[in-house]
Amino acid sequence: MTIDPSVxxxxxxxxxxxxxxxxxxxxxxxxxxxxxxxxxxxxxxxxGHADVVAPPTFAMIPVLRGFDILMDDLGIEYSRVIHxxxxxxxxxxxxxxxxxxxxxxxxxxxxxxxxxxxxxxxDVATSDGETVCTATxxxxxxxxxxxxx
Amino acid sequence: MAELEVxxxxxxxxxxxxRADLIRYAGASGDFNPIHWSDRVAKDVGLPTVIGHGxxxxxxxxxxxxxxAGDPGAVVEYGARFSRPVVVPDDAHGVIVTVSAxxxxxxxxxxxxxxxxxxxxxQKMLTQARAVVRPRGVE
Numbered sequence: 001m002t003i004d005p006s007v008x009x010x011x012x013x014x015x016x017x018x019x020x021x022x023x024x025x026x027x028x029x030x031x032x033x034x035x036x037x038x039x040x041x042x043x044x045x046x047x048g049h050a051d052v053v054a055p056p057t058f059a060m061i062p063v064l065r066g067f068d069i070l071m072d073d074l075g076i077e078y079s080r081v082i083h084x085x086x087x088x089x090x091x092x093x094x095x096x097x098x099x100x101x102x103x104x105x106x107x108x109x110x111x112x113x114x115x116x117x118x119x120x121x122x123d124v125a126t127s128d129g130e131t132v133c134t135a136t137x138x139x140x141x142x143x144x145x146x147x148x149x
Numbered sequence: 150m151a152e153l154e155v156x157x158x159x160x161x162x163x164x165x166x167x168r169a170d171l172i173r174y175a176g177a178s179g180d181f182n183p184i185h186w187s188d189r190v191a192k193d194v195g196l197p198t199v200i201g202h203g204x205x206x207x208x209x210x211x212x213x214x215x216x217x218a219g220d221p222g223a224v225v226e227y228g229a230r231f232s233r234p235v236v237v238p239d240d241a242h243g244v245i246v247t248v249s250a251x252x253x254x255x256x257x258x259x260x261x262x263x264x265x266x267x268x269x270x271x272q273k274m275l276t277q278a279r280a281v282v283r284p285r286g287v288e
Contacts, residue, residue, distance in 0.1 A: 023177075026176075026177045027177045027178065029173070029177070030170075030173045030174045030176070030177035030178070030205075031174070031177075031205065031208040031209055031212070032164065032170075032209070032212075033212060033215070035215065035216070035221070037220065037221060038221070047219075047220045047222065048222075049222060053220075053221050053222055054221065055208060055211065055215065055221050056208075056211045056214070056215065056221055056224040056227050056280075057204055057207055057208040057211060057227070060178055060180075060204050061178055061179055064178065064179050064180055065179070078181075078182045078183070079182060079183050079184055079190050079193070079194050080194060081182065082231075083202075083203045083204070083231055084230065084231060085228065085229065085230040085231065085277070086203070086204065086207065086228060086229065086231075087226070087227070087228030087229075088226065088227050088228065089225070089226050090222075090224065090225050090226065090227075092222070093221060093222035136228075142194065142195075
């Protein structure tokens, strides 16, 4: 499919996400992290964090929810999507108890040989407006029928 | 993190990734793209078989940084390009992802630029894999 480039600039409704201790623990286990700062609030506080702290790529959870909304809006089938790049700039670590609001913006749409490249930015802030993380990504939406494997 | 100068190498690590690990990561992250768990769908879209989540590879690579710094909060910037899919066979062993890293720059303010190398079978899976790390004691 070719995505109409005029959709670039769309900003999606901010999505709430409340960070829980058990979710941080589950995510840490999924990436085989054994550091107690992901499980034990005392260990995290010893390093100066408010509560158990999230791994550096944990922000992907709220970011993915933003991607989901964007995909739904543009009618993109997930199996045709390839993650090209991802970057996080953290203003501070995410910790359990954070109430996050993630605003997703479709920055750019480029087409090449029937494939579409989407440049997406997710601004992750607290519900009080404190910036937590800016995540930028490029997604490739493969052309229908482009079976080249 | 005793020594901090350009060229300092972080200890290389190997991480095994099996299909079970992909299922676990899908659940933990919420990324249920079927190319990460269904052979049928992966082949339908032209992939050889199921591939790992790029974000799982990136998360495993970050363990070098967090273990080195001693604090996950020390990783202030982190990015990578997923240059090659990590093909994960449906067997007991999966694949081995090898991660190494080197200090590329020490900034005037104490922040450290680190470049990571992430390989499977000696081929790079990530390119432009870079992080900015705040060593302990640096505000």
